Every structure is written in structure tokens, then in C-alpha cells.
Amino acid sequence: MNDQKFFDLSAKRLSGTITPEEELELTNYLADQPDQNKAFQELERHWNVSGQLRLKYENDPQTAWEKFSQLKSDHEPKTVRWVHFAYRLAAMVILTIGLGFLFREFGKSEPFYYATFEGETKWVVLADSSRIRLNESSLLTIDGDFNEEQRNVKLKGEAFFEIARDETRPFIIQTDKATTRVLGTSFNIKAIEKEPHVEIYVVSGKVSFSTEQAELILTKGMAANFTKESNLLALDTDEYNALAWHSKTLKFDDAPLDKxxxxxxxxxxVDIFMANDKIKNCRFTGEFKEPSLNEVLKVISISASVSFTKENNSYTIQGEGCSPAN
Incomplete structure (x- = not known):
């Protein structure tokens, strides 16, 4: 039995939809593979956690997702092989609270939710043919009146948007206190709750990025950020890698090493520390497609005459460094 079938049968048992024949198949498999009992126990534990959240937050799937995101970091499964499946099980419960199941028509009064957990990305296609790719640990809420007079969504986390053009219905993304309004374009928004900024990078078209106090109009290649504490909007520069998670490409153009x-x-x-403060003054140019960290650091070490050592998940960069640019 492969992993996917094991997950499917486990999900059916836990949800009470397993047939007698499937129950027998799963029971025999667990008897023949006793080491898999630990994996099933991990799946069951995450199912129970998410089920408790369902009972507690039956009318609020968003809160349930947020609570589960907090819980999972404190209860990381020891059988890492089953992390992805365990979170999928939880998502099956949380995302269907009050919604029937994952498939429904738009235009209903209830909002609709898409979520990703750690290590997962997901493409979402909306009723207007817009496409959205959610980065890991993100939540997208689709307004219940989507696809009528306006197209409204909310984002917590990070996502890349490809918005179908519609002159009569703007597409509006709410992120904390910042609002993004477009007619049809592609762009990336990063709005992680624990981070101090909401960031946007425009790939094509024109975007309105605003708060109650100010508005910025952004076009292709422009980036901006909203500082939550001060409620300030500002343009960003050198944001070549705003889409790195999506494009799997890292690009640097005469960038200082601290950047x-x-x-x-x-x-x-990963954490990267500079043993000498002058190292941040050195500059680097390079481009990497589907990069590995060791590959990038080796090229940097040759280019900037620095070296690096690794300890656990941290790297220390050593060298004489460079004089500040004039």
C-alpha cells in the first residue's frame, strides 16, 4: 500500500466514511506493518485537534485555522514523513466548518476559505478565472458576494495574484489595514501577521495600494510596503526577489551582502550571521535558478573573498569585508 492510499483509508476511518472492505484492508495493513501504527496515531491526534477546533469555532473557520496553525508549531509530529498528511487531515475538517464540503458555488452568503500549511503551496482558480497561488502558512478568504458587483478577498500570509481583467468590477484584497485594488494585473502580496510590514510587488498592469490616509499607484516592476505600527506607505527598491518563492529564482544586481x-x-x-560588520559593505551580482543554499554561498564566498561555516540551521560568514561605498 502506498502512502497516498494509506492516507485516504486513514481519512475515511477517522471521518466515519470507510466501507467494511476498506476497514478490513486498513486493519490488515496495520497488522502487517506495525511501524505504521505510529503514523496512524499521529494522523488521529491531528484529526482530533482539528475536530475540537471545529466544535469550538463552528461559525468561524478563520479562527479555527489560526488556532490550528498555532497548535501545530507546539505539537510537531515526530514522524516527519506524515507531517503533510496530518495537516491535510486537519484542513479537511477546518475548511469544511459550516460549508458542507470543499466544493460549492460562489454567490452564496457565506465566505469561502483556502488555506495552506507549512511546506505547502496551492493554486486557487476563482469564479472569474483569476488565479492565485498561496504560499505556505497562508489563508485566503473569498467574500460571499464575490463575482457580483465587486470581487473582494482577504489575505493573511503571502500570495501571487493573476487577476482576470474586468473594467466593471474591481478586485480588492484586504490585508490588515492596507487595501490593494486592481482591475486586472499580476502582483505579489506578503502580509504575514507577525511581521511589521505588508509588502507588494507588481509584475504587470497597474495597482492601487492604499490605507485610509494615503494611496500609492504602482506599475510593472514597482514595489511598496505598509508599516503597520506607523501606518506609513513607502516605495521599495531592489525587490528582485519578492517573487523568489514563486519563480524559484534568486537575483542580485550589485546588492550589498546584508541585503x-x-x-x-x-x-x-536559515539564520545567517556576519562575523565582521564590514562584510555587509561588500556587493554581489548573480542569478540562481532553483538554487541550493550551499551553491549560492560558495559563489558569494569566491566573489566577495569570504568564508562560511554551518552549525545546526545557522551560517556564520567570515572575512575582512569591504569599505563603505562612496
Whole structure:
């Protein structure tokens, strides 16, 4: 029995939809493969956690998703092989609270939810043919009146948008206190709750990025950020890697190494420390498609005459560094 079938049968048993024949098949499999009992127990534990959230937040799937996202970081399964399946099980419960099941027509009064967990990305196609790719650990809420007079969604996390053009119905994305309004374009929004900024990068078309106090009009290649604490909007520069998670490409154009290391931290989720403060003054140019961290660091070490050492999930960069640019 392969992993996918094991997951499917486990999900049916836990949801009470398994047939007698399938129950016998799963029981025999677990008897023949006793090591898989631990995997099933992990799936069952996550199912129970998400089920408790369903009972507690039956009228609020968004809160259920947020609570489960917090719980999963404190209860990481020891059998890493089953992490993805465990989170899928939980999502099956949470995303169907009060909605029937995952498939429904738009235009109903209830909102609709798409969620991704750690290590997962997902393409979503909306009723207007717009396409949205959710980055990991993100939540997209589709307004219940979507596809009528306006197209309204909410985002927590990060997503790449390809919006179908419609002159009569703007597409509006609400992220914390910032609002993005478009007619038809492609862009990336990063709106992670624990981070101090909401960031946007425009790939094509024209985008209105605004708060109650101010508005910025952005076109192709432009980037901006909203600072939550001060409620300030500002243009960004050198945001070549805003789409790195989506394009799987890292690009640097005469970038200072502190900026390079910040982008590497974002892409690879590792900590990078500079042993000498002058290292940040060195500059680097390069482009990497489907990069590995070791590959990038080796090229940087040759180009900037630095070296690096690894300890656990952290890297230390050593070298003489460079003088500040004039």
C-alpha cells in the first residue's frame, strides 16, 4: 500500500466514511506493518485537534485555522514523513466548518476559505478565472458576494495574484489595514501577521495600494510596503526577489551582502550571521535558478573573498569585508 492510499483509508476511518472492505484492508495493513501504527496515531491526534477546533469555532473557520496553525508549531509530529498528511487531515475538517464540503458555488452568503500549511503551496482558480497561488502558512478568504458587483478577498500570509481583467468590477484584497485594488494585473502580496510590514510587488498592469490616509499607484516592476505600527506607505527598491518563492529564482544586481543574506534568510529559512560588520559593505551580482543554499554561498564566498561555516540551521560568514561605498 502506498502512502497516498494509506492516507485516504486513514481519512475515511477517522471521518466515519470507510466501507467494511476498506476497514478490513486498513486493519490488515496495520497488522502487517506495525511501524505504521505510529503514523496512524499521529494522523488521529491531528484529526482530533482539528475536530475540537471545529466544535469550538463552528461559525468561524478563520479562527479555527489560526488556532490550528498555532497548535501545530507546539505539537510537531515526530514522524516527519506524515507531517503533510496530518495537516491535510486537519484542513479537511477546518475548511469544511459550516460549508458542507470543499466544493460549492460562489454567490452564496457565506465566505469561502483556502488555506495552506507549512511546506505547502496551492493554486486557487476563482469564479472569474483569476488565479492565485498561496504560499505556505497562508489563508485566503473569498467574500460571499464575490463575482457580483465587486470581487473582494482577504489575505493573511503571502500570495501571487493573476487577476482576470474586468473594467466593471474591481478586485480588492484586504490585508490588515492596507487595501490593494486592481482591475486586472499580476502582483505579489506578503502580509504575514507577525511581521511589521505588508509588502507588494507588481509584475504587470497597474495597482492601487492604499490605507485610509494615503494611496500609492504602482506599475510593472514597482514595489511598496505598509508599516503597520506607523501606518506609513513607502516605495521599495531592489525587490528582485519578492517573487523568489514563486519563480524559484534568486537575483542580485550589485546588492550589498546584508541585503543578499536577508533574501537568503527569507528564501531558505536559515539564520545567517556576519562575523565582521564590514562584510555587509561588500556587493554581489548573480542569478540562481532553483538554487541550493550551499551553491549560492560558495559563489558569494569566491566573489566577495569570504568564508562560511554551518552549525545546526545557522551560517556564520567570515572575512575582512569591504569599505563603505562612496
Amino acid at each position: 543578499v543574506f536577508a533574501d537568503l534568510h527569507e528564501y531558505f529559512n
